[in-house]
Amino acid sequence: xxxxxxxxxxxxxxxxxxxxxxxxxxxxxxxxxxxxxxxxxxxxxxxxxxxxxxxxxxxxxxxxxxxxxxxxxxxxxxxxxxxxxxxxxxxxxxxxxxxxxxxxxxxxxxxxxxxxxxxxxxxxxxxxxxxxxxxxxxxxxxxxxxxxxxxxxxxxxxxxxxxxxxxxxxxxxxxxxxxxxxxxxxxxxxxxxxxxxxxxxxxxxxxxxxxxxxxxxxxxxxxxxxxxxxxxxxxxxxxx
Amino acid sequence: xxxxxxxxxxxxxxxxxxxxxxxxxxxxxxxxxxxxxxxxxxxxxxxxxxxxxxxxxxxxxxxxxxxxxxxxxxxxxxxxxxxxxxxxxxxxxxxxxxxxxxxxxxxxxxxxxxxxxxxxxxxxxxxxxxxxxxxxxxxxxxxxxxxxxxxxxxxxxxxxxxxxxxxxxxxxxxxxxxxxxxxxxxxxxxxxxxxxxxxxxxxxxxxxxxxxxxxxxxxxxxxxxxxxxxxxxxxxxxxxxxxxxxxxxxxxxxxxxxxxxxxxxxxxxxxxxxxxxxxxxxxxxxxxxxxxxxxxxxxxxxxxxxxxxxxxxxxxxxxxxxxxxxxxxxxxxxxxxxxxxxxxxxxxxxxxxxxxxxxxxxxxxxxxxxxxxxxxxxxxxxxxxxxxxxxxxxxxxxxxxxxxxxxxxxxxxxxxxxxxxxxxxxxxxxxxxxxxxxxxxxxxxxxxxxxxxxxxxxxxxxxxxxxxxxxxxxxxxxxxxxxxxxx
Numbered sequence: 001x002x003x004x005x006x007x008x009x010x011x012x013x014x015x016x017x018x019x020x021x022x023x024x025x026x027x028x029x030x031x032x033x034x035x036x037x038x039x040x041x042x043x044x045x046x047x048x049x050x051x052x053x054x055x056x057x058x059x060x061x062x063x064x065x066x067x068x069x070x071x072x073x074x075x076x077x078x079x080x081x082x083x084x085x086x087x088x089x090x091x092x093x094x095x096x097x098x099x100x101x102x103x104x105x106x107x108x109x110x111x112x113x114x115x116x117x118x119x120x121x122x123x124x125x126x127x128x129x130x131x132x133x134x135x136x137x138x139x140x141x142x143x144x145x146x147x148x149x150x151x152x153x154x155x156x157x158x159x160x161x162x163x164x165x166x167x168x169x170x171x172x173x174x175x176x177x178x179x180x181x182x183x184x185x186x187x188x189x190x191x192x193x194x195x196x197x198x199x200x201x202x203x204x205x206x207x208x209x210x211x212x213x214x215x216x217x218x219x220x221x222x223x224x225x226x227x228x229x230x231x232x233x234x235x236x237x238x239x240x
Numbered sequence: 241x242x243x244x245x246x247x248x249x250x251x252x253x254x255x256x257x258x259x260x261x262x263x264x265x266x267x268x269x270x271x272x273x274x275x276x277x278x279x280x281x282x283x284x285x286x287x288x289x290x291x292x293x294x295x296x297x298x299x300x301x302x303x304x305x306x307x308x309x310x311x312x313x314x315x316x317x318x319x320x321x322x323x324x325x326x327x328x329x330x331x332x333x334x335x336x337x338x339x340x341x342x343x344x345x346x347x348x349x350x351x352x353x354x355x356x357x358x359x360x361x362x363x364x365x366x367x368x369x370x371x372x373x374x375x376x377x378x379x380x381x382x383x384x385x386x387x388x389x390x391x392x393x394x395x396x397x398x399x400x401x402x403x404x405x406x407x408x409x410x411x412x413x414x415x416x417x418x419x420x421x422x423x424x425x426x427x428x429x430x431x432x433x434x435x436x437x438x439x440x441x442x443x444x445x446x447x448x449x450x451x452x453x454x455x456x457x458x459x460x461x462x463x464x465x466x467x468x469x470x471x472x473x474x475x476x477x478x479x480x481x482x483x484x485x486x487x488x489x490x491x492x493x494x495x496x497x498x499x500x501x502x503x504x505x506x507x508x509x510x511x512x513x514x515x516x517x518x519x520x521x522x523x524x525x526x527x528x529x530x531x532x533x534x535x536x537x538x539x540x541x542x543x544x545x546x547x548x549x550x551x552x553x554x555x556x557x558x559x560x561x562x563x564x565x566x567x568x569x570x571x572x573x574x575x576x577x578x579x580x581x582x583x584x585x586x587x588x589x590x591x592x593x594x595x596x597x598x599x600x601x602x603x604x605x606x607x608x609x610x611x612x613x614x615x616x617x618x619x620x621x622x623x624x625x626x627x628x629x630x631x632x633x634x635x636x637x638x639x640x641x642x643x644x645x646x647x648x649x650x651x652x653x654x655x656x657x658x659x660x661x662x663x664x665x666x667x668x669x670x671x672x673x674x675x676x677x678x679x680x681x682x683x684x685x686x687x688x689x690x691x692x693x694x695x696x697x698x699x700x701x702x703x704x705x706x707x708x709x710x711x712x713x714x715x716x717x718x719x720x721x722x723x724x725x726x727x
Contacts, residue, residue, distance in 0.1 A: 052653075
C-alpha cells in the first residue's frame with residue numbers, strides 16, 4: 001500500500017484502507033521507506049526532480065506484490081506519468097512494469113478481487129465526487145458500484161458531475177482564484193441534495209473542498225470511500 | 241456560497257479571471273455549459289459508441305499528419321487538376337503578401353471574408369487595410385468583432401463574451417439603425433448591410449474545414465451561409481488553409497463532418513456544408529472565375545517535428561474550451577492568442593516559436609482534469625501535451641511559467657531520502673518541504689490560505705499505527721491468493 005497525503009493529514013482514511021483490505025483477506029505491507037509518487041514535481045514541469053522521486057518509489061516497492069493506492073490521482077500518475085517522465089531514459093521499461101502492479105483501491109476491490117457488493121449498512125446521504133484523474137479508468141464506476149450496494153446509503157445526484165473540483169496540485173496555489181471558484185461551484189452542486197457528507201476516492205480533492213468549507217465555516221463532513229466501506233463493515237460486526 | 245476576496249495572483253490567466261466582469265463571466269459560463277450538455281446529448285442520441293468514433297477520427301488525423309508530405313503533394317495536384325492555383329506560405333507575412341499580390345494583379349479592392357482562424361493568425365484584415373484594401377468579415381460574430389476593434393474570444397462563437405445590449409449599441413454607433421437589442425432586428429440589419437458588401441466585392445476569402453487530398457475538394461461549414469456567399473459571389477475565391485487541414489479521402493469526410501457538427505454546436509450537420517471542386521466550370525453559370533488556395537505553414541512543420549505534434553489533429557470544434565473549467569472562469573481573451581482554451585494553451589505557445597516564453601504560462605493554466613481529452617473528437621491527449629510544455633518551460637527557465645509554483649528541488653531531495661522524509665514527518669516538519677507549499681509565510685501558502693484552510697497536520701500517525709499493530713515481516717510475501725488478482 002502506498003500513500004503520502006493520508007500519512008500526513010488523513011490517517012483515519014489510511015487506517016480504513018488497511019482494515020478494508022484485511023477484511024478482504026489481504027496482508028497489507030506499508031514499506032516505511034516510501035515517500036510520494038512524484039506527482040507534484042511532475043505536474044509542476046520539473047521532470048528531472050520527478051524522476052528522482054519515481055526511481056526512489058520504484059525501488060521501495062520492488063517485488064511482485066500488487067501496489068494498492070487509496071487515491072485515483074496517484075494511481076493515474078503511475079499509469080500515465082511514469083512513462084512520460086522516463087521517456088528515453090535507460091530505465092524506461094520500469095514504468096510499464098510498475099504500472100501493471102498498481103491499483104487504485106476501488107478498482108482493486110471490484111476488478112482485482114472481483115468483489116462487487118458490499119455488506120453492512122451506512123445510513124447516510126452522500127454526495128460522491130468522481131475525481132478527474134479517474135477519467136478513462138474503472139475507478140469511479142467501481143466506487144459507485146460499491147457505494148450503491150451498501151444498505152441504507154443514499155447517493156445524491158448533482159449537476160455537472162464531470163467538472164473538476166479545482167484542486168490540481170500546484171495549480172491550486174499558482175491559480176488560487178480560479179481554483180477556489182471551481183471548488184465553490186463544485187460544492188454548490190454537491191450540496192444541492194443536502195447530503196450528510198461529501199465523499200471521494202481521493203483525499204487531495206477533499207483536502208481542497210474541505211479547506212473551502214472550513215474557511216467558510218461549513219461543518220459538512222468529508223469522508224474517503226475506504227472509511228465508508230469500513231464503517232459499513234463495523235455496523236454489522238464484520239470488523240471489530 | 242459567498243465568494244471570498246480575490247487573491248493578488250501573479251499568473252496572468254488567474255488575474256484576468258478575477259478581474260473579469262461578472263456579466264461577461266456569466267455569459268461565458270452559461271453558454272459553455274449549455275453547449276457542453278447539448279454536445280453530450282447529440283453524441284449519445286446518435287451513436288452507439290461515440291468514443292469509438294472519436295478514436296477512429298484521431299487515428300485518421302494522426303495517419304494524415306504522419307504522412308503529411310505525401311498528402312500535401314497529392315492535394316496540390318488534385319487542386320491544380322480542378323483548376324485552382326496553389327500557393328505555399330511559410331509564415332504569416334508571406335501568406336498576407338500572396339493574398340495582396342493576387343488582389344493587386346487582378347485589380348481587386350474589396351474583399352468579403354468568412355470566418356477563418358488562420359486569417360486571425362496572419363492578421364490578414366489589418367494588413368490588407370494598411371495596404372489600401374477593404375476587407376469585411378461576413379460571419380455575424382466576426383463582423384461584430386470587427387466593428388468593435390475587438391478579438392474573437394472563442395473559435396466557434398467569437399462573441400461568447402458579449403451580450404445583445406452591447407451589440408445593439410455597436411450597431412447604433414456604426415449607423416446601422418436606432419438602438420434595438422432584439423436579436424432578430426440585429427440579424428436583419430447585419431444581413432442587409434452584408435448583402436450589399438457581397439455584391440460589391442471582387443474577391444472572397446474563406447478558410448477550409450477540410451481538404452480532401454484525393455479529390456482536392458475543399459469543405460466548408462457555416463450556419464449562416466456566409467462562406468458560400470463569400471466564395472461564390474465575387475470574381476475570385478481565395479482559400480487560406482493551414483497545412484494540417486487535410487484528410488486522405490472524400491470518404492473520411494462523413495466521419496469528420498458528423499463529429500465536427502456535434503462537437504462544435506450539437507448539430508447533426510452544420511446548416512451549410514459545401515464541397516468546392518474548383519472555380520466556375522464552363523458548364524456552370526455562377527461561381528468565381530479564379531480560385532487560389534494558399535497553404536500556410538506558420539511553424540506547423542516545426543510543431544510536427546516536436547513531441548506535441550498530436551495537437552495538429554485539431555479540427556477547431558471548440559468542445560475543449562466549452563467543457564474546460566478554467567476557460568469558463570477566465571474566458572478566451574485571457575489566453576492572449578488566436579486559439580483560447582485547452583487547445584490554445586498548447587497551440588498558441590508552440591506557434592510562437594522562439595517567443596515561446598511569452599505564452600509559456602498557458603500550459604500551467606489547467607488543473608489537468610482531462611475533460612478536454614474526454615470530449616476531443618480527434619482524441620488529442622491535451623493534458624499530456626500541457627505537461628510536456630510545462631517541462632519545456634522548466635528546461636528553458638521561463639520565469640513567467642514558474643510564477644506561483646513552489647520549487648521542487650528541495651522537495652525532491654527529501655522525497656527521495658526515506659530518512660529525511662521520515663524525520664520531516666515525525667518532527668511535523670513535512671510542512672517545510674512538501675511542495676504544495678503550505679508554508680505559513682511563503683506565497684503559495686498564503687495563496688492556499690486565501691480561500692482554504694488546512695486540516696491539522698498528522699504526520700506519521702498512520703505509519704506509527706501500522707508499525708504497532710503489524711510489525712513488519714521482512715520478505716514474507718502475501719499468503720493470500722486474493723492479493724494476486726492477475727494470477
